[in-house]
Amino acid sequence: MVQGNRKIFLSEQEIPREWYNIQADLPKPLPPPLNPATNEPITPDMLSPIFPMNLIEQEVSTERWIKIPDEVLEKLLLWRPSPLCRAYGLEKFLGTPARIYYKNEGISPPGSHKPNTAIAQAYYNKVFGTKRLTTETGAGQWGSALSFACNQFGLEVKVYMVRVSYDQKPYRRIMMEAWGGRCVPSPSPDTHAGRVYLKDNLDHPGSLGIAISEAIEDAVNSKNTKYSLGSVLNHVLMHQTIIGLETEKQLKIAGEYPDVVIGCAGGGSNFAGIAFPFIRDKIHGKDIRIIAVEPTSCPTLTKGPYVYDFGDTARTTPLLPMNSIGHQFVPAPIHAGGLRYHGMAPLVSRLLQDGLIEAKAYAQLETFQAGIHFARTEGFIPAPETDHAIACVIDEAVKAKEEGKEKVILMNWSGHGVIDLASYDAYLSGKLHDYIMPDEDIEQLVCELKRC
Amino acid sequence: MVQGNRKIFLSEQEIPREWYNIQADLPKPLPPPLNPATNEPITPDMLSPIFPMNLIEQEVSTERWIKIPDEVLEKLLLWRPSPLCRAYGLEKFLGTPARIYYKNEGISPPGSHKPNTAIAQAYYNKVFGTKRLTTETGAGQWGSALSFACNQFGLEVKVYMVRVSYDQKPYRRIMMEAWGGRCVPSPSPDTHAGRVYLKDNLDHPGSLGIAISEAIEDAVNSKNTKYSLGSVLNHVLMHQTIIGLETEKQLKIAGEYPDVVIGCAGGGSNFAGIAFPFIRDKIHGKDIRIIAVEPTSCPTLTKGPYVYDFGDTARTTPLLPMNSIGHQFVPAPIHAGGLRYHGMAPLVSRLLQDGLIEAKAYAQLETFQAGIHFARTEGFIPAPETDHAIACVIDEAVKAKEEGKEKVILMNWSGHGVIDLASYDAYLSGKLHDYIMPDEDIEQLVCELKRC
Numbered sequence: 001m002v003q004g005n006r007k008i009f010l011s012e013q014e015i016p017r018e019w020y021n022i023q024a025d026l027p028k029p030l031p032p033p034l035n036p037a038t039n040e041p042i043t044p045d046m047l048s049p050i051f052p053m054n055l056i057e058q059e060v061s062t063e064r065w066i067k068i069p070d071e072v073l074e075k076l077l078l079w080r081p082s083p084l085c086r087a088y089g090l091e092k093f094l095g096t097p098a099r100i101y102y103k104n105e106g107i108s109p110p111g112s113h114k115p116n117t118a119i120a121q122a123y124y125n126k127v128f129g130t131k132r133l134t135t136e137t138g139a140g141q142w143g144s145a146l147s148f149a150c151n152q153f154g155l156e157v158k159v160y161m162v163r164v165s166y167d168q169k170p171y172r173r174i175m176m177e178a179w180g181g182r183c184v185p186s187p188s189p190d191t192h193a194g195r196v197y198l199k200d201n202l203d204h205p206g207s208l209g210i211a212i213s214e215a216i217e218d219a220v221n222s223k224n225t226k227y228s229l230g231s232v233l234n235h236v237l238m239h240q241t242i243i244g245l246e247t248e249k250q251l252k253i254a255g256e257y258p259d260v261v262i263g264c265a266g267g268g269s270n271f272a273g274i275a276f277p278f279i280r281d282k283i284h285g286k287d288i289r290i291i292a293v294e295p296t297s298c299p300t301l302t303k304g305p306y307v308y309d310f311g312d313t314a315r316t317t318p319l320l321p322m323n324s325i326g327h328q329f330v331p332a333p334i335h336a337g338g339l340r341y342h343g344m345a346p347l348v349s350r351l352l353q354d355g356l357i358e359a360k361a362y363a364q365l366e367t368f369q370a371g372i373h374f375a376r377t378e379g380f381i382p383a384p385e386t387d388h389a390i391a392c393v394i395d396e397a398v399k400a401k402e403e404g405k406e407k408v409i410l411m412n413w414s415g416h417g418v419i420d421l422a423s424y425d426a427y428l429s430g431k432l433h434d435y436i437m438p439d440e441d442i443e444q445l446v447c448e449l450k451r452c
Numbered sequence: 453m454v455q456g457n458r459k460i461f462l463s464e465q466e467i468p469r470e471w472y473n474i475q476a477d478l479p480k481p482l483p484p485p486l487n488p489a490t491n492e493p494i495t496p497d498m499l500s501p502i503f504p505m506n507l508i509e510q511e512v513s514t515e516r517w518i519k520i521p522d523e524v525l526e527k528l529l530l531w532r533p534s535p536l537c538r539a540y541g542l543e544k545f546l547g548t549p550a551r552i553y554y555k556n557e558g559i560s561p562p563g564s565h566k567p568n569t570a571i572a573q574a575y576y577n578k579v580f581g582t583k584r585l586t587t588e589t590g591a592g593q594w595g596s597a598l599s600f601a602c603n604q605f606g607l608e609v610k611v612y613m614v615r616v617s618y619d620q621k622p623y624r625r626i627m628m629e630a631w632g633g634r635c636v637p638s639p640s641p642d643t644h645a646g647r648v649y650l651k652d653n654l655d656h657p658g659s660l661g662i663a664i665s666e667a668i669e670d671a672v673n674s675k676n677t678k679y680s681l682g683s684v685l686n687h688v689l690m691h692q693t694i695i696g697l698e699t700e701k702q703l704k705i706a707g708e709y710p711d712v713v714i715g716c717a718g719g720g721s722n723f724a725g726i727a728f729p730f731i732r733d734k735i736h737g738k739d740i741r742i743i744a745v746e747p748t749s750c751p752t753l754t755k756g757p758y759v760y761d762f763g764d765t766a767r768t769t770p771l772l773p774m775n776s777i778g779h780q781f782v783p784a785p786i787h788a789g790g791l792r793y794h795g796m797a798p799l800v801s802r803l804l805q806d807g808l809i810e811a812k813a814y815a816q817l818e819t820f821q822a823g824i825h826f827a828r829t830e831g832f833i834p835a836p837e838t839d840h841a842i843a844c845v846i847d848e849a850v851k852a853k854e855e856g857k858e859k860v861i862l863m864n865w866s867g868h869g870v871i872d873l874a875s876y877d878a879y880l881s882g883k884l885h886d887y888i889m890p891d892e893d894i895e896q897l898v899c900e901l902k903r904c
Contacts, residue, residue: 006529009461077458078541078831089530089604107559109831111870151828152541174873177880178827375630376603379530379561418563418870421626428629 006088008250010081016245017068019238022276022347024064025283027354030234030346033318034308042318049220050227052128055121058235066238068120075119075152079108080242084250085413089377091397098400099256100393102413103247103274106380110175112415113270114145114230117239121228122149131224132156136186136211139165139337140172141383141415142230147181160186160194160214163206165337171419186211193217193314208341209313209327216316231267232311232320232345240273243412248277251410258288258410260396264388265292265301265359266338268345274412276347279356290357291396292348293388295367297332297435300325300344301352301359303442307449309343322349325437326445332435334364335423336384362391363434368427370394371417383415384423458540460702462533468697469520471690474728474799476516477735479806482686482798485770486760494770501672502679504580507573510687518690520572527571527604531560532694536702537865541829543849550852551708552845554865555699555726558832562627564867565722566597566682569691573680574601583676584608588638588663591617591789592624593835593867594682599633612638612646612666615658617789623871638663645669645766660793661765661779668768683719684763684772684797692725695864700729703862710740710862712848716840717744717753717811718790720797726864728799731808742809743848744800745840747819749784749887752777752796753804753811755894759901761795774801777889778897784887786816787875788836814843815886820879822846823869835867836875 023030032041044056051059058066068076087100105113125133133155137143143159150157159176166173166185176183186206187194193213197204219227229236251257261278263271271292282288294301300323309324311317324343331340344352351357371387373394374380382390389411400407417424426432475482484493496508503511510518520528539552557565577585585607589595595611602609611628618625618637628635638658639646645665649656656662671679681688703709713730715723723744734740746753752775761776763769776795783792796804803809823839825846826832834842841863852859869876878884 006464009463011461012458109827109833148831152831170877171870171873174877174880175833175870178824178833178873178876180828372630375561376632379600379604381561381627381630418623418627421623421630424630425622425626428626 005086005254007083007085008253009083010246010249012077012081014249015073015077015081016242017073018065019068020241020245020277020280021061021064021066021238022279023062023234025280026350027283028350030350031321033320036310036315036319050216052125052130052226054124054128055235058238059233069123072120072123076116076242081246082107084247087378090374093373093377094394094397094401096397096401097405098397098407098409100397100409101251101256102411103243104413105243105270106413106416110141110144110148111418112141112145112383113240113243113273113412114141115148116242116273117230117236117269118145118149119152120239122146122153122155125226126153126155129224130155130226132158132222133226133228134158134160134215134218135228135230136160136208136215138162138208138340139169140175141338143181143183144172144175145230146228147176147179150181151179157181158218159183160188160211162186162208162211163204186214188214190214191217207313212312213314213316231269232343234347237269237272237276237345237347240269241276243273244275244277247274247410256408259407260289260291261410262291262293262389262392262396263412264339264385264414265294265344265348266385267341268348270412270414272345272348274410275357279351282356291392292357292359293392294359294361295334295336295339295388296361296363297334297437298325298340298342299361299437299442300342302361303437305446305449306349306353309449311343320346322346323352324449325442326449328448329445334435335420336367336388338385339388360392362388363436364432365434367391368424368432371424381417381424382413383417384420386414386417389414457538457706459535459537460705461535462698462701464529464533466701467525467529467533468694469525470517471520472693472697472729472732473513473516473518473690474731475514475686477732478802479735480802482802483773485772488762488767488771502668504577504582504678506576506580507687510690511685521575524572524575528568528694533698534559536699539830542826545825545829546846546849546853548849548853549857550849550859550861552849552861553703553708554863555695556865557695557722558865558868562593562596562600563870564593564597564835565692565695565725565864566594567600568694568725569682569688569721570597570601571604572691574598574605574607577678578605578607581676582607582678584610584674585678585680586610586612586667586670587680587682588612588660588667590614590660590792591621592627593790595633595635596624596627597682598680599628599631602633603631609633610670611635612640612663614638614660614663615656638666640666642666643669659765664764665766665768683721684795686799689721689724689728689797689799692721693728695725696727696729699726699862708860711859712741712743713862714743714745714841714844714848715864716791716837716866717746717796717800718793718837720800722864722866724797724800726862727809731803734808743844744809744811745844746811746813747786747788747791747840748813748815749786749889750777750792750794751813751889751894752794754813755889757898757901758801758805761901763795772798774798775804776901777894778901780900781897786887787872788819788840790837791840812844814840815888816884817886819843820876820884823876833869833876834865835869836872838866838869841866
């Protein structure tokens with residue numbers, strides 16, 4: 001009667017010792033980021049005012065396996081290896097012959113996959129001699145993960161948090177402060193970029209674009225200070241591959257191999273984390289589907305073109321080769337704050353071009369319905385971002401039922417929704433809406449992009 | 453360099469199959485609860501309007517080991533066995549030779565140890581034929597745990613939540629609703645007990661005493677409905693012993709045995725959960741200290757007499773033999789909502805009388821300071837209740853340093869503080885105060901008690 005294999009644990013000794021760098025296996029190499037002023041490739045030196053050289057080296061490396069330093073492993077062991085869980089309850093509810101596995105990244109101190117890279121970035125900065133990091137955060141997942149990581153390595157951190165989130169969602173700000181981080185609402189009076197917006201409107205709600213500009217300006221102008229980014233870049237995605245590498249080992253223990261791998265995708269890091277090791281198998285001939293899931297309100301992969309675009313609204317970053325719906329894009333106010341980014345990681349975008357991954361988009365209401373199904377079967381309440389992956393898992397499991405197929409479905413359960421309960425309240429009381437980008441808007445954005 | 457034993461996991465196959473019932477090993481048997489009208493012992497029959505007979509049997513059983521039903525184990529496996537963690541970071545910060553272990557009960561879906569008994573109670577009610585449960589909740593930990601458990605077994609649940617918490621702390625209410633539970637502010641218009649208070653004041657802030665009266669009235673007057681309590685009673689404490697039984701196995705794997713076992717104590721269930729299996733060893737001669745930690749604002753064990761008192765303010769329960777500072781006691785507004793109960797579980801009270809456990813009280817500011825130390829060393833942010841245990845752990849670890857002794861300190865990390873971040877905000881911004889009950893107030897309460 002008692003299921004003996006609901007959760008598959010790895011011992012601490014079994015934690016992966018290397019990250020997987022998918023750049024070594026890409027069918028076509030990644031196009032370089034470009035300097036917007038010259039349209040020439042960016043050189044590592046040009047990134048050195050904002051990133052430490054050891055991370056820039058990782059960003060451009062094509063080594064397949066990169067050793068995880070012992071000091072990083074030691075911190076990751078605070079919560080890793082994370083359990084791989086069989087969703088018996090959800091399977092039963094759906095009446096599916098599919099076997100559903102979810103990798104629970106919600107058990108980390110900040111409650112998501114984000115600290116996998118935050119810990120690594122804090123470490124490399126520490127080794128490089130950085131004393132202080134700056135970053136931006138929207139809803140606060142990344143800012144809290146970096147505060148946690150900087151606290152572990154004794155670095156100072158300043159987080160520029162979009163003011164509307166700072167005011168409306170204080171829990172993430174408090175979390176940062178509990179770990180000794182400093183968090184200010186953006187636009188702030190502390191930078192030139194911030195003051196420009198405050199001059200016209202002291203209550204300016206802010207945006208991720210403004211916050212990025214502030215964090216970069218601060219890093220460039222302050223002593224021993226660097227900037228840190230929580231997704232999109234190659235090294236960030238690589239740090240997340242520990243998720244998929246652990247999962248490979250865990251599935252082997254269970255005697256399973258996935259037919260489908262599913263992750264939600266905002267900037268691309270949690271999707272990459274679970275998917276990249278399996279994409280390697282696919283490149284080597286394995287028959288496996290890999291699905292990135294995004295919101296219909298921000299359909300970067302499903303509707304955006306593959307172009308060179310800025311990483312931020314304020315046009316301060318290099319041009320990145322990626323799927324984008326335009327750096328001027330203003331996302332609808334969906335609750336999955338981590339999926340409201342206009343672009344997609346160059347690596348994930350490249351894999352879509354090469355036909356190695358698929359992309360699907362879901363509207364908000366369906367994702368919250370999926371999250372409630374999950375909470376009422378498996379117990380754990382997922383983050384609104386994670387709900388997107390669950391919606392796709394449910395679709396695939398129902399399809400397996402219709403086809404009478406015993407499929408193995410694997411998903412990245414990227415984080416818990418305990419701090420996002422207000423969004424479930426809005427859903428359960430019928431106050432949420434769907435946002436689906438009209439095709440005309442997409443066409444107009446694409447048209448603007450081609451001019452950029 | 454990499455620590456290989458930060459977390460000790462048990463496999464699912466190693467989960468304990470029996471609960472430990474300390475009633476079998478008590479030096480003196482527990483005095484019976486009394487009927488307040490007659491001062492005669494309560495019989496099982498008299499409890500049957502509010503509890504199912506299978507749980508009443510557990511309440512009075514003196515069998516040492518009680519089999520955990522497979523159906524209960526299957527649900528506990530959603531998150532159990534929970535990891536036992538070595539607090540290397542905290543040890544290093546304190547510079548102590550002590551080895552500190554914490555049992556992480558914060559990983560359950562509601563985030564605390566509470567579902568260990570909620571699952572068991574929902575199961576036994578289901579088997580008994582109960583269709584619906586009622587309960588009260590203060591800050592919401594228990595109400596959310598019972599909602600989760602009832603959802604797992606397909607029972608309806610109605611939670612009467614103290615109105616001031618219902619209004620000020622909506623996250624726990626939303627959590628209950630996410631699991632399909634119904635939560636109403638108490639006093640409510642749904643019961644006679646509630647209407648009495650609403651008549652005079654539509655905005656009555658409520659109290660745990662009123663909420664208990666409402667939940668019991670509802671259970672007694674509704675079809676197929678029983679009442680459920682989250683602490684204090686013998687069977688509730690027994691369901692929590694799975695914590696200590698797992699820990700015994702985990703410490704054996706680590707080759708350790710504790711010198712000190714520490715848990716915070718409100719009603720007594722999380723303390724009992726980790727402590728009872730080790731108290732058994734102590735009864736059989738083992739040299740081990742067991743410390744229950746409470747707030748100075750509600751010093752039940754450290755200042756309250758051992759008497760017969762009501763379990764609730766409204767005097768609807770039997771008289772229980774316990775340490776109490778009086779059922780009329782109005783607790784100071786400390787943030788550790790789970791530690792504001794006027795009484796203490798009869799089993800825990802009895803063990804204090806028999807000299808098998810010690811009790812210590814800590815003031816609020818010291819506990820939050822301890823919680824911040826923990827968050828900044830081990831990463832995880834503890835619940836304000838858990839902070840009490842941590843404050844005591846730190847004291848014991850510092851003492852070990854002063855004495856130059858290699859002590860093993862074990863604590864129950866009863867829950868995470870992610871929904872309690874507002875209390876950390878108040879602490880970090882200097883807005884919290886200490887509440888220490890003056891001795892005169894205690895004397896007056898004790899004097900009133902002796903008359904009851």
